[in-house]
Amino acid sequence: MKYLIYGAGTIGITYGWLLSQNHEIDLLVKPEHYEELSGGVVLSVKDLRKKASSYENVTFYPSCVTEVTDHYDGILVTVNRCQLAGVLPRLSELAEHTKYFAFMQNNWNIQAEIEAYLSADQYLIAFPSSTGGGRDEAGLKIILFDEAVRLGGKCRAGLGDIQTALNQSGIRTVFDKNIFDWMKVHYLQQSVTAGAVLECGGYGSFASDYQAVKKVVKAFREGIGVCRMQGVDTNKTFPAGLFKLPTFVAAHIMQNMFLETNTREMVENHMKKGLPEWAAGYQEILNAGTCCGLPMTVWRSYDEAVEKYCQEQILKC
Numbered sequence: 001m002k003y004l005i006y007g008a009g010t011i012g013i014t015y016g017w018l019l020s021q022n023h024e025i026d027l028l029v030k031p032e033h034y035e036e037l038s039g040g041v042v043l044s045v046k047d048l049r050k051k052a053s054s055y056e057n058v059t060f061y062p063s064c065v066t067e068v069t070d071h072y073d074g075i076l077v078t079v080n081r082c083q084l085a086g087v088l089p090r091l092s093e094l095a096e097h098t099k100y101f102a103f104m105q106n107n108w109n110i111q112a113e114i115e116a117y118l119s120a121d122q123y124l125i126a127f128p129s130s131t132g133g134g135r136d137e138a139g140l141k142i143i144l145f146d147e148a149v150r151l152g153g154k155c156r157a158g159l160g161d162i163q164t165a166l167n168q169s170g171i172r173t174v175f176d177k178n179i180f181d182w183m184k185v186h187y188l189q190q191s192v193t194a195g196a197v198l199e200c201g202g203y204g205s206f207a208s209d210y211q212a213v214k215k216v217v218k219a220f221r222e223g224i225g226v227c228r229m230q231g232v233d234t235n236k237t238f239p240a241g242l243f244k245l246p247t248f249v250a251a252h253i254m255q256n257m258f259l260e261t262n263t264r265e266m267v268e269n270h271m272k273k274g275l276p277e278w279a280a281g282y283q284e285i286l287n288a289g290t291c292c293g294l295p296m297t298v299w300r301s302y303d304e305a306v307e308k309y310c311q312e313q314i315l316k317c
Contacts, residue, residue, distance in 0.1 A: 007078035042139030100158030124153035132266035152179020188223035191281035195302025207258035
């Protein structure tokens with residue numbers, strides 16, 4: 001099968017590398033990055049599927065293209081959440097070049113955004129649960145988890161195709177008929193974590209501070225309230241049920257998760273480049289809650305830290 005990866009970041013390159021072991025893969029890149037990426041990308045990989053405890057370096061030599069001229073069995077869209085609005089008009093123009101689009105990103109309102117440009121039978125969701133990490137000057141540092149890519153949507157032919165392709169490449173999959181509800185609840189976690197990390201001055205400081213984690217639990221409950229106002233059945237959507245537990249119990253469970261070695265490495269590597277996306281998510285959910293008439297008192301308490309960070313990013317630009 002032949003696939004195009006639209007988005008040459010951590011997720012795009014990682015899944016391009018994984019799929020290239022069994023399929024023909026093109027990576028769409030900007031002209032100014034063509035030589036750099038074609039010359040090889042170093043991936044430092046910890047493969048938990050193989051019970052690895054250390055990282056192993058591999059070099060991926062992607063087949064790069066700067067224009068879309070061929071026809072593909074599928075186009076995997078791996079841009080980050082903040083980039084989606086900018087690429088959707090272009091994707092609608094590329095519909096004749098593919099059987100379907102597979103969106104591999106975390107996104108609060110992905111269905112409405114996509115369906116302003118594509119019909120429901122033209123795309124599917126393939127949430128990349130099996131991969132985490134980030135990129136810096138040395139290359140990509142990623143962890144491959146023994147977690148299934150979560151598939152959903154109405155594009156049945158595409159769902160069967162991408163499931164087969166991923167399985168052939170050693171990546172498990174699971175179908176979720178409520179994928180859009182699940183994504184909303186999942187999106188809360190990274191978004192509220194942005195506020196907590198910025199307030200505490202770093203991930204390590206946050207994860208080791210039990211009181212800070214308790215505060216995240218309370219903020220997360222406010223986020224669940226926003227989900228409910230938007231029609232999400234949180235009684236059936238993981239991990240919303242965790243937050244029905246007493247605060248101290250949920251906080252201990254969350255803190256253990258945050259302090260787990262692979263989780264910490266994944267988040268810290270992602271935050272090298274991905275923190276602006278998380279901060280945007282924090283604002284997105286706060287705005288949604290405000291529009292629903294919810295006070296968002298705990299969630300809003302991170303405002304000063306998030307706004308300071310966003311202003312610093314603007315000055316850097």
